[in-house]
Amino acid sequence: MxxxxxxxxxxxxxxxxxxxxxxxxxxxxxxxxxxxxxFKTELAAFASPPELFFTPTxxxxxxxxxxxxxxxxxxxSVVVSFGSTIIGMxxxxxxxxxxxxxxxxxxxxxxxxxxxxxxxxxxxxxMPIYLLCKNxxxxxxxxxxxxxxxxxxxxxMVWMVYSFFKEIPKDILEAARLDxxxxxxxxxxxxxxxxxxxxxxxxxxSLILSWNEAFWSLNLTASKAAPLxxxxxxxxxxxxxxxxxxxxxxxxxxxxxxxxxxxxxxxxVRGLSFGAVK
Amino acid sequence: MNTxxxxxxxTQQPEDxxxxxxxxxxxNRLRLAxxxxxVLLLLVWMIVPLAMTIYFSTIRYNLLYPGENDFVGLxxxxxxxxxxxxxxxxxxxxxLVGSVLLISVVLGVLISVLVDIDFWGRGLVRVMLISxxxxxxxxxxxxxxxxxxxxVSGIFAAIxxxxxxxxxxxxxxxxxxxxxMIVSWQWLPFAILxxxxxxxxxDQEQKDAARLDxxxxxxxxWHITLPHLSRPIAVVVMIETIFLLSVFAxxxxxxxxxxxxxxxxxxxLIYNQALLQFDVGMASAGGLIAVVIAxxxxxxxxxxxxxxxxxxxx
Numbered sequence: 001m002x003x004x005x006x007x008x009x010x011x012x013x014x015x016x017x018x019x020x021x022x023x024x025x026x027x028x029x030x031x032x033x034x035x036x037x038x039f040k041t042e043l044a045a046f047a048s049p050p051e052l053f054f055t056p057t058x059x060x061x062x063x064x065x066x067x068x069x070x071x072x073x074x075x076x077s078v079v080v081s082f083g084s085t086i087i088g089m090x091x092x093x094x095x096x097x098x099x100x101x102x103x104x105x106x107x108x109x110x111x112x113x114x115x116x117x118x119x120x121x122x123x124x125x126x127m128p129i130y131l132l133c134k135n136x137x138x139x140x141x142x143x144x145x146x147x148x149x150x151x152x153x154x155x156x157m158v159w160m161v162y163s164f165f166k167e168i169p170k171d172i173l174e175a176a177r178l179d180x181x182x183x184x185x186x187x188x189x190x191x192x193x194x195x196x197x198x199x200x201x202x203x204x205x206s207l208i209l210s211w212n213e214a215f216w217s218l219n220l221t222a223s224k225a226a227p228l229x230x231x232x233x234x235x236x237x238x239x240x241x242x243x244x245x246x247x248x249x250x251x252x253x254x255x256x257x258x259x260x261x262x263x264x265x266x267x268x269v270r271g272l273s274f275g276a277v278k
Numbered sequence: 279m280n281t282x283x284x285x286x287x288x289t290q291q292p293e294d295x296x297x298x299x300x301x302x303x304x305x306n307r308l309r310l311a312x313x314x315x316x317v318l319l320l321l322v323w324m325i326v327p328l329a330m331t332i333y334f335s336t337i338r339y340n341l342l343y344p345g346e347n348d349f350v351g352l353x354x355x356x357x358x359x360x361x362x363x364x365x366x367x368x369x370x371x372x373x374l375v376g377s378v379l380l381i382s383v384v385l386g387v388l389i390s391v392l393v394d395i396d397f398w399g400r401g402l403v404r405v406m407l408i409s410x411x412x413x414x415x416x417x418x419x420x421x422x423x424x425x426x427x428x429x430v431s432g433i434f435a436a437i438x439x440x441x442x443x444x445x446x447x448x449x450x451x452x453x454x455x456x457x458x459m460i461v462s463w464q465w466l467p468f469a470i471l472x473x474x475x476x477x478x479x480x481d482q483e484q485k486d487a488a489r490l491d492x493x494x495x496x497x498x499x500w501h502i503t504l505p506h507l508s509r510p511i512a513v514v515v516m517i518e519t520i521f522l523l524s525v526f527a528x529x530x531x532x533x534x535x536x537x538x539x540x541x542x543x544x545x546x547l548i549y550n551q552a553l554l555q556f557d558v559g560m561a562s563a564g565g566l567i568a569v570v571i572a573x574x575x576x577x578x579x580x581x582x583x584x585x586x587x588x589x590x591x592x
Contacts (some may be wrong), residue, residue: 017397023389027467028406031413033433034421049436091319094312102305110317117320119576120328121524123548124569127562128330130553151323158316183308212414214527215545219553229527232416236423236531243424243431250417261412262405269475272468273513277476 031258038247045243060248068231070249077227077253079142080217081210084149085203091150092157093199097187099158100165101173111162114155115274122152122215133220140222148220149210156209156271157202163275164198165191201267204260208268211257228253328569334562341556354563358551364564366539367547371571374458374543375522381462382518383511386469391503393470394477404474411467415527422460423449423532453533453541460528465521469514476510477503516579523572544568 003011037045039056064070099107129148130139138144168191176190192199214229221230232253235246261268269277335354337347358364393404410418426433427448435445448456480503488498526545529535535542535550542550548568552561 013395013397016392016395017399020389020392020395020397020403021399023392024403024406027463028409029433030418030421030426030463031409033425034417037425046431048431049439050431050433091315095316098309098312102309104309110313114316114320116576117324118520119572120324121545121565121568121572123524123526123545124565124572125327125331126548126565127334127552127558128327131330131558132327151319154316154320208412212412214415215524218416218527218530219549229414229416232414232420233527233531235420236416246420246424250421254413254417257414258409258412261408265405265408265471266475269472272517273472273510274517276513277472277510 031254034247035251036247037244038251040244040247042242042244045247060244061252064245064249064252067245068234068249070231070252073226073228073231074252076142076221076225077211077229080145080149080225080227081207083142083146084153084210085206087146088150088153088157088206089161089199089203092154092161092202093187095158096161096165097191100162100168101170111159114158118152118155126219129216130219139220140224140226142225144220145217145225145227148216149213152213153206153209156274157206159274160202160205160271161195161199163270164195164202166275168194198267201264202271204264205268205271208257208260331562331565331569334558335566337559339558339562341558350559354559355567358560358563358567361560363539363542363547363550367542367544368571370454370539370541371523371543371545373454374461374525375519377458378462378465378522379515379518381458382466382469383514385466386473386514387504387507387511389466389470390473390477390507391499393474394480407474408467408471410463411465411471413464415464416531418464419460419528419531422456422463427456449533450537453537457525457528457533457541460532461522461525464528465518468518472510472514473507476507480506519575519579520572523568523575544571 038060039058040051040054041057041059044051044054099111133139133141133144172194173186173190176186181189211227212229214233217227217229218233221227228249232246232250235242235249336349336351338350338353339347389407393400393407397403413421424432429435429445429447432445434448438445446452485498485502488502493501524545525543526549529541529543529546530549533541535546539547544564545568548561548564551557551564
């Protein structure tokens with residue numbers, strides 16, 4: 001049987017689509033399986049061969065709160081990631097503002113230098129930061145994590161806000177300035193309303209990075225200030241059957257960030273690529 | 279650009295000419311007030327701990343033996359480099375960074391070309407593909423270790439058994455391979471996210487024109503798609519290198535660097551010296567070596583693509 005050119009093309013698109021679906025399902029499978037396991041009993045979670053059909057239960061979600069106090073860890077994550085995001089924005093927005101609208105000879109090298117601070121591997125400064133925190137009583141406090149997350153995300157935030165500001169026509173700001181607006185009014189009445197989409201995605205990226213950060217949170221916290229990353233790491237030393245509970249706590253810890261990521265994937269690319277890919 | 283338009287305004291209004299000096303002085307003050315907080319904070323963040331690390335690396339400093347802080351010169355560096363873990367750690371760091379980069383760039387390009395085709399449910403497939411990037415490292419490590427790779431109840435074991443093979447104990451027999459799998463699962467989606475977005479700005483007309491000229495899909499991929507993706511690929515390589523040099527949580531929660539030193543990278547080795555053996559001096563020496571390695575990588579990468587970054591941004 002001969003296929004027309006159009007039919008061959010349709011068939012090819014169909015087969016490639018099928019392949020894409022297969023790749024997507026394989027990549028997503030661990031997450032799907034984690035969510036599924038969180039609704040099993042511990043016995044069913046350990047069953048071999050794995051059970052695909054079972055009576056779902058919510059007991060794991062109840063138990064992780066009762067046993068390990070999920071919400072206090074979640075609260076630490078919320079405080080630390082929102083705290084560092086808000087402080088970071090307060091520092092980054094003014095810097096990006098003058099870099100974008102009052103560019104000088106040094107602006108580009110300053111931006112690149114900021115990027116280069118990200119190249120400093122955290123282990124290089126682990127000892128001093130640990131000892132500084134220990135001697136100032138900041139060990140195992142949320143304050144320490146807020147300070148550190150603000151600093152490690154600051155370069156990305158400046159870059160991202162800068163690249164959004166760069167797209168705003170300068171005439172708009174000049175018009176406001178001619179009308180007698182002070183810089184502060186310029187920022188609050190003109191700039192922020194125009195760029196709120198970009199600023200929101202910068203904040204989302206900072207939230208994601210802080211929420212998932214797992215070097216400093218594992219090394220600087222013990223029990224009081226430990227965020228979700230540390231709670232989950234504590235499941236690495238198992239006591240009895242714990243697969244279903246691990247899945248439940250992981251699902252809860254990842255769900256908010258996963259949803260934020262899905263909603264803002266397009267805008268995140270710009271921040272993650274330091275403005276190079278839009 | 280802004281200064282020129284300001285200048286033209288002032289020349290149009292000669293009576294304002296006296297203000298011109300005032301404007302640039304005002305601009306300088308504004309710049310100072312807005313940029314300096316970020317710069318100062320980052321400068322302190324960089325210099326103070328780094329200076330302390332350099333100082334610690336030259337003294338004997340173990341938290342278990344307080345008060346014995348003699349200057350020892352380069353002894354810490356000597357012991358760190360001749361330590362059995364160092365060569366293994368350096369090699370494992372290279373293997374981990376290299377393999378994950380290779381996997382995420384090659385598969386990332388292929389997958390983002392694949393999902394650029396208009397097929398049914400493309401949006402959903404894209405969301406599924408990038409999702410692992412948003413999962414926190416401790417979760418992906420433990421989910422892989424306990425739900426997928428576990429030799430008794432894991433999915434892989436079930437698949438092996440289904441085909442009549444003996445399930446593999448991944449973390450015992452192929453520890454580094456297992457870590458590479460987990461880390462690639464997290465970072466391949468990052469490459470897909472960046473490259474997929476970059477694909478959308480590929481000029482469709484250029485492709486159509488090439489096709490009319492008789493270019494096959496391979497030629498189009500090689501001469502149009504790949505050059506278009508070269509900058510985004512460079513970005514992916516640079517950013518992944520930064521993060522992959524310091525992979526920590528995945529090792530911490532699965533193998534603790536073992537068995538032996540088989541999955542110990544430099545980050546984990548230094549952590550081990552510092553917070554498990556309390557040898558601040560030696561850990562600091564190791565930390566400095568890690569900084570030097572990262573800086574060599576950074577220097578090369580920034581040289582290669584840093585200029586492009588600012589050119590595009592402006």
